[in-house]
Amino acid sequence: MQAFHDRFDRVDATIAMLPWVSTAQGEIPDAELERVYQANKSRFMSGARTELEVLQVPKKFTDAETKAARDQAESLVRRARAGEDFAQLASDYSEGPGADEGGVVKRSFRPDEFEGEIASHIVPLQINQIADAFQDQTRFVIVKRMPPDSATAPGNIRIAQIVVRIRADAELAAQQLEDLKKTVARARREGLGRAAAAAGLATFNTGPFETGSVPPALYAAPEAAEWAVNAKQNEVSTVFISDDQFVIAQVTRQRAAGVAPRTEVTAQVRQLAELDRGVGLAKGRADTLARMLAAGTPIEQAAPTVGATLFTVAGTSRDAPDQRISGAPELIGALFRTPAGKTVGPVRAVNGWYFARVDRSAPADTSMLVGLKGQIVSEILERRQRSFLSAFLTDLRSDAKVKDLRGQYTNAN
Numbered sequence: 001m002q003a004f005h006d007r008f009d010r011v012d013a014t015i016a017m018l019p020w021v022s023t024a025q026g027e028i029p030d031a032e033l034e035r036v037y038q039a040n041k042s043r044f045m046s047g048a049r050t051e052l053e054v055l056q057v058p059k060k061f062t063d064a065e066t067k068a069a070r071d072q073a074e075s076l077v078r079r080a081r082a083g084e085d086f087a088q089l090a091s092d093y094s095e096g097p098g099a100d101e102g103g104v105v106k107r108s109f110r111p112d113e114f115e116g117e118i119a120s121h122i123v124p125l126q127i128n129q130i131a132d133a134f135q136d137q138t139r140f141v142i143v144k145r146m147p148p149d150s151a152t153a154p155g156n157i158r159i160a161q162i163v164v165r166i167r168a169d170a171e172l173a174a175q176q177l178e179d180l181k182k183t184v185a186r187a188r189r190e191g192l193g194r195a196a197a198a199a200g201l202a203t204f205n206t207g208p209f210e211t212g213s214v215p216p217a218l219y220a221a222p223e224a225a226e227w228a229v230n231a232k233q234n235e236v237s238t239v240f241i242s243d244d245q246f247v248i249a250q251v252t253r254q255r256a257a258g259v260a261p262r263t264e265v266t267a268q269v270r271q272l273a274e275l276d277r278g279v280g281l282a283k284g285r286a287d288t289l290a291r292m293l294a295a296g297t298p299i300e301q302a303a304p305t306v307g308a309t310l311f312t313v314a315g316t317s318r319d320a321p322d323q324r325i326s327g328a329p330e331l332i333g334a335l336f337r338t339p340a341g342k343t344v345g346p347v348r349a350v351n352g353w354y355f356a357r358v359d360r361s362a363p364a365d366t367s368m369l370v371g372l373k374g375q376i377v378s379e380i381l382e383r384r385q386r387s388f389l390s391a392f393l394t395d396l397r398s399d400a401k402v403k404d405l406r407g408q409y410t411n412a413n
Helices: 002-008 030-039 063-081 088-094 118-120 170-190 194-197 222-230 260-282 281-294 299-305 329-335 366-399
Strands: 011-020 048-059 135-136 139-148 157-166 245-255 307-318 343-349 350-360
Touching: 002 366, 011 281, 011 329, 030 260, 030 350, 048 170, 048 194, 048 222, 063 139, 063 157, 088 157, 118 135, 118 139, 135 157, 157 194, 170 194, 170 245, 194 245, 260 281, 260 299, 281 343, 281 350, 299 307, 299 350, 329 343, 329 350
Parallel strands: none
Antiparallel strands: 011 307, 011 350, 048 245, 135 139, 139 157, 343 350
């Protein structure tokens, strides 16, 4: 019944919003930051999170290997420009995504999504024109600009591509892998940062990421993120091998699902504290508006006198509130408790003060529940099942005794 009302009850209202006051407020004392953190703990809930220190080492290639890949790519460009079917060449020779579908990329791109040298090769292309082969890290790429289809936004670019990878010399790759295995052994004694520095290499930190997700820095080696699920604090991985690089990771921080510690959300807490101060500075105008409304001044006349923004919301619900008030759950709750014609406020929210006159209150007709009950019950059950399954899988992973030995037995090439 509650889910039914959350979805189908409706309110129309006239809203006056006094935003927080932005000023140069100076340093915020630690005690104030702690108060704001404690008051907003529910905003910092998350699933289990892991943080990794990562060493990425590009694969080494000889000039001869690079030249062989370049020559093959340039040969394919000549063949395509001479009239051979680009899609068939992609199917026969490309080592990139979508090769089986003629190399067509399944989305279009805004011109500003391409950067640097890549942009210089792609953006100037005319429809059906083929760019010169260009090197992108450990591969050469050939791009053809495709005609727009029905899903292509105006001004966007649609492309197909052929990818030719540089093939590493087996002995060179094996030697590089052996050297990195020594780095792993040293990292397990001294830490990855020190071991990398001793080899003249630099590491980086992924930042916290949730179980089941892959941080952007590890898109090339998602196995490292998978490994982290079962790894322990300070554990060092084996060497993961991707097409372009070798990757080693060490767990630097782990925490269970729940409220993030303040040290992990310092920036967010500081932002909330600044907002909290700014909302406090607007209290004087909020009190003035409250007195005017209490004296009978219509909200449409009173709001402009104190610089409040006035707007209306129509047919808003608890489940899907108007975006302009979605950040003020305190106001949304008050709207559904207030009879039509009455005024609400002042309501303090994270970004300012709200006042509202309820223009229409329309509770849902409960007779509708007969036809919708099965659907609503099914949706509630599905949410509970997803939550249970996620927790169940997390428990299974934490108890599983699994070791990833791919790095030891996979050929470096």
